[in-house]
Amino acid sequence: MPETPRRTDRLSGTRYGNRPTMKDVAARAGVGLKTVSRVVNGEPGVTPETERRVQEAIDALGFRRNDSARVLRKGRTASVGLVLEDLADPFYGPLSRAVEEVARAHGALLINGSSAEDPDRERELVLALCARRVDGLVVIPAGDDHRYLEPELKAGVATVFVDRPAGRIDADVVLCDNFGGARDGVAHLIAHGHRRIGFIGDMPRIHTAAERLRGYRAAMEDAGIPVKDSWMSLGVTDPERVRRATEEMLADPHPVTAVFTGNNRVTVTVIRVLAEHSRRVALVGFDDIELAELLRPGLTVVAQDAAALGRTAAERLFRQLDGALVTPERIELPTRLITRGSGELPPAD
Amino acid sequence: MPETPRRTDRLSGTRYGNRPTMKDVAARAGVGLKTVSRVVNGEPGVTPETERRVQEAIDALGFRRNDSARVLRKGRTASVGLVLEDLADPFYGPLSRAVEEVARAHGALLINGSSAEDPDRERELVLALCARRVDGLVVIPAGDDHRYLEPELKAGVATVFVDRPAGRIDADVVLCDNFGGARDGVAHLIAHGHRRIGFIGDMPRIHTAAERLRGYRAAMEDAGIPVKDSWMSLGVTDPERVRRATEEMLADPHPVTAVFTGNNRVTVTVIRVLAEHSRRVALVGFDDIELAELLRPGLTVVAQDAAALGRTAAERLFRQLDGALVTPERIELPTRLITRGSGELPPAD
């Protein structure tokens, strides 16, 4: 069933207040409507004296141009939308800020929304942004089918997917090297003598989680280590379940001697659990964490640069808008292994 | 000099693509314009058969309602603006998310912008949001004169200031108890035997910084301890200068035995500096920090609830919009002292 733009409104009905319009300004200044428009937009062809009169009327009335009407005429909104998972997550804050900075450099505002990892909510947000006629969209997808965006792409809405690829649609994508980063992180543990290595990550339906899992498997296979099912815990991110998963891995008669964690939230909980145990378990986490170097031991991580992701995506967005209509591309940014101690602990068996 | 709404546009000129309008849908479905409008808005009075035809046309053309035109007619945008200092700061992420959640519950989208602590940029952002006719504004002020908002308030734009009070204008404000929190934090250090206590904070022109400094002074005075100028470092937040300020306090012949830090960024740097010294210096920081309990010693903080600030402000915003036009109020949320070790170290002299 194709998409419908139908929506119900909570905010409908009467307007809030009555703001002065250009007509009011024109009346007060004793000039024509278009003259006010010219003054407001700094267009030439207005006598200094006339301009002064208009300016006075503007200030006296507290006039502000109504951009909705302007957009209606001009067709551009000078705003871009950003849909991400959760603005409160320390990974997305810097990403969002980076997009905002690029947008600002191009004179555009940023509207952002959190999908809470819910595909329906993602779609709802994206369509709301399209209804507002944002010039461009940066999307960190929650869902895996974005065919609903086909009309927008056809209509020329610039679109870039970030952190995870678009589903069933051909579009620009900016990713981290999740596979390579995870593989390197796990290989690092193997190089320090570990053979029984646990993996705790998110649901494999999330692209990043799947790639990191694949990296884990690849590193293990490269080293000729068969992976046991009990070493892997997938689809687990809330603190309570991460805690339980970690405890179970440690309680095994042949327990893991190292753990690779699939994202910052998991890492934080695992650190807490490990801190309660006497046995020293090595740890490498995906995503960097503030103060990681002040922990005992310091936390070794595979770091990705959230701001670079956002900046790269936004720059590509505006290149699309500038008409450099290159064909959709897949850009992959490198990750960086930062060793601080926790990943260099020897196996304790 | 009063305000002018003049702006220059980077994005102007031709529209991007041609999107189908209701007229196109009507033509294709062989019905009138208004009937399409009715279907799109779920209004009653349309035969199922007619509705089906319209729906087919909508799907075939990929029509999306243009909210700019809609806003122009209806007068409400169902969007609120949030201006804060820096979205990448871990304090503002949760705050922004909280505002978004409340907005979402009221069917509104959130537009946010970072002022980078620059009053001109704050004003520019706020006015851009007003031009877009946001229904409401949540502002974390960078400047101290908000008279430029008078026309908006008069026009009925709901406005709430957060974290810092509005300047020279009468408006709703939601604050933390910065004074009380800082006083309690410093009193906590005094209760643990400290008399020479340092204070490192932001410029006193920032309200929160001034209040926290006032709290520090009050606690010292309550304990009858005269404060030395060399114990206070104001207007210092970048890591390099915080580092130097801390080193200087410690190098004194009669060095401070404890430090109170005025915000999370300062705290993080001071922790790093203290970790490099053998002498044990007590530390209490304003703002909580993730993993604070895993440091050695655990970090004692005066915690403020950023999400609660955002939620409270947004709820008040929508109560304004719902017409519960109470007079402007000043709401102060409590802070919470969380003891984890660093604030309970005895003086080492």
Next chain:
DNA sequence: CTCGCCTTTGACAACGTTGTCCAGGCTCTA
């Protein structure tokens, strides 16, 4: 069979701005 009422549908104006185009007044030149 006619009248009146209800349901479904569409024509039209209005929202506030900008682009187009023309009018009026001025200056400059022949």
Next chain:
DNA sequence: TAGAGCCTGGACAACGTTGTCAAAGGCGAG
């Protein structure tokens, strides 16, 4: 002094939607 050309200012339509109102058609009651 007349004509050409320029500069300033304004009238008007258009952008895409929604609210108002009226027309057309169907149905039941008298």
